[in-house]
Amino acid sequence: MRLGVIGDDFTGSTDIAGFLVANGLRTVQLNGVPEDALQVDADAVVISLKTRSCPPQQAIDESLAALRWLQARDCEQFFFKYCSTFDSTPKGNIGPVTDALLDALGEDFTVICPVLPVNGRTIYNGYLFVNGVPLNESGMRHHPVTPMTDANIMRVMEAQSRGKAGNVPSTVMDQGSRAVRAALAELKASGLRYAVLDALNDAHLAVMGEAVADMMLVTGGSGLADGMARAWIDLRGDAAKAAEGGKPVKGRAVVLSGSCSQMTNAQVAAYRAEAPSIAVDVSRCMEDEGYTAELAEWVKAQAQGGPAPMVYATMPPDELKKVQDRYGAAESSEAVERNFGRLAQLLEQAGFEQFVVAGGETSGIVTQSLGIKGFAIGPQIAPGVPWVRAVGKNLSLALKSGNFGQERFFFDAQEIAG
Numbered sequence: 001m002r003l004g005v006i007g008d009d010f011t012g013s014t015d016i017a018g019f020l021v022a023n024g025l026r027t028v029q030l031n032g033v034p035e036d037a038l039q040v041d042a043d044a045v046v047i048s049l050k051t052r053s054c055p056p057q058q059a060i061d062e063s064l065a066a067l068r069w070l071q072a073r074d075c076e077q078f079f080f081k082y083c084s085t086f087d088s089t090p091k092g093n094i095g096p097v098t099d100a101l102l103d104a105l106g107e108d109f110t111v112i113c114p115v116l117p118v119n120g121r122t123i124y125n126g127y128l129f130v131n132g133v134p135l136n137e138s139g140m141r142h143h144p145v146t147p148m149t150d151a152n153i154m155r156v157m158e159a160q161s162r163g164k165a166g167n168v169p170s171t172v173m174d175q176g177s178r179a180v181r182a183a184l185a186e187l188k189a190s191g192l193r194y195a196v197l198d199a200l201n202d203a204h205l206a207v208m209g210e211a212v213a214d215m216m217l218v219t220g221g222s223g224l225a226d227g228m229a230r231a232w233i234d235l236r237g238d239a240a241k242a243a244e245g246g247k248p249v250k251g252r253a254v255v256l257s258g259s260c261s262q263m264t265n266a267q268v269a270a271y272r273a274e275a276p277s278i279a280v281d282v283s284r285c286m287e288d289e290g291y292t293a294e295l296a297e298w299v300k301a302q303a304q305g306g307p308a309p310m311v312y313a314t315m316p317p318d319e320l321k322k323v324q325d326r327y328g329a330a331e332s333s334e335a336v337e338r339n340f341g342r343l344a345q346l347l348e349q350a351g352f353e354q355f356v357v358a359g360g361e362t363s364g365i366v367t368q369s370l371g372i373k374g375f376a377i378g379p380q381i382a383p384g385v386p387w388v389r390a391v392g393k394n395l396s397l398a399l400k401s402g403n404f405g406q407e408r409f410f411f412d413a414q415e416i417a418g
């Protein structure tokens with residue numbers, strides 16, 4: 001197998017898997033470390049974990065277990081996928097997991113590359129930008145769990161890891177992969193452990209993809225994977241054929257939105273204007289046992305062949321703050337997640353087959369509640385958001401990272417499903 005990917009969350013994993021498939025690689029995504037006996041026939045396997053904000057030791061243990069499973073399948077190269085906004089804290093988990101993977105592989109050097117230019121995540125002189133704004137000035141500075149207050153990725157990485165970081169600037173990227181290889185060798189020889197790679201555009205992705213072809217472990221966002229896959233001329237196949245196994249099943253659809261990101265707020269507003277929708281009542285999620293069943297009945301009644309009904313907890317930051325002040329941030333978000341998990345189960349029992357879900361945590365809980373062990377990856381709805389089809393179940397899902405997709409994403413998903 002060419003590539004084994006360890007992803008630190010659900011939607012981030014479908015993001016990278018979608019790019020591999022879009023390059024014609026046969027790709028399978030497995031949710032959690034699978035049983036030893038499982039055999040997979042694919043060019044790439046993505047193991048999705050939920051290790052972005054758990055205690056660092058747990059993230060290390062689970063990532064190493066994933067690595068061992070992938071090693072046993074003779075993967076030629078390993079990719080640690082984290083968020084293109086480098087979601088982490090001075091405790092981790094990107095640094096500690098990268099160090100543990102390097103140690104386990106007997107390596108002492110890797111690249112750090114949280115980029116995805118098509119979605120506005122670029123690096124210049126080691127500084128990460130989100131749609132042209134430095135990371136620390138973007139919405140990420142207010143993230144409840146991993147607030148990002150420094151755009152300098154060398155500094156952020158050094159604060160949570162064991163080694164020192166250098167930069168391969170965009171001027172070197174412009175010179176091509178030989179120059180990048182030489183710059184990497186120089187950084188390594190000078191005792192650095194991590195190289196933060198600049199990327200401003202798709203051409204830079206192709207250059208870095210070629211330059212890291214022989215590196216045992218690489219780390220970053222799906223832009224790097226896109227560049228790597230472009231360099232694998234021998235493996236690249238027909239993208240439509242690679243996406244065949246993940247083609248959405250036909251059936252009744254529902255939209256479940258549990259993300260409060262800026263983009264999801266815009267997507268929910270656009271969808272509400274034209275489709276049946278209902279807002280989640282957080283207090284009833286917390287106190288009323290029968291509430292989820294009531295929501296399920298509403299969804300069933302609204303599924304009349306037009307746009308799919310939407311249940312949304314999405315709210316703008318000021319309203320969310322009021323809810324969190326009143327009920328507690330952890331308590332309210334757990335209650336909302338429980339509600340979406342149970343709702344998905346009730347709707348599956350009622351025969352719903354397409355689930356369009358917004359938010360990484362929300363996608364995680366929905367997938368787990370539906371008992372899904374893995375996905376075949378299908379066609380992309382938007383960069384980084386493919387339709388995926390559950391292994392062993394007649395269910396299709398579109399799992400959207402909070403800030404991904406255009407305003408009409410929920411419509412786009414249904415259009416592509418046909």
Ligand SMILES: Nc1ncnc2c1ncn2[C@@H]1O[C@H](COP(=O)(O)OP(=O)(O)OP(=O)(O)O)[C@@H](O)[C@H]1O
Nearest residue numbers: 258259261313332333336337359360361362401402
């Ligand atoms: N109205 C609400 N009140 C309280 N908590 C909420 C509400 N709406 C959503 N939440 C919680 O906020 C969290 C949103 O996280 P989620 O990962 O699903 O979205 P995101 O952070 O925007 O997405 P991503 O991680 O892909 O960027 C979930 O735990 C969800 O339950």
Ligand SMILES: O=C(O)[C@@H](O)C(=O)CO
Nearest residue numbers: 011012015083084221401
């Ligand atoms: O890299 C990204 O931005 C996404 O795949 C993601 O991980 C968001 O949670």
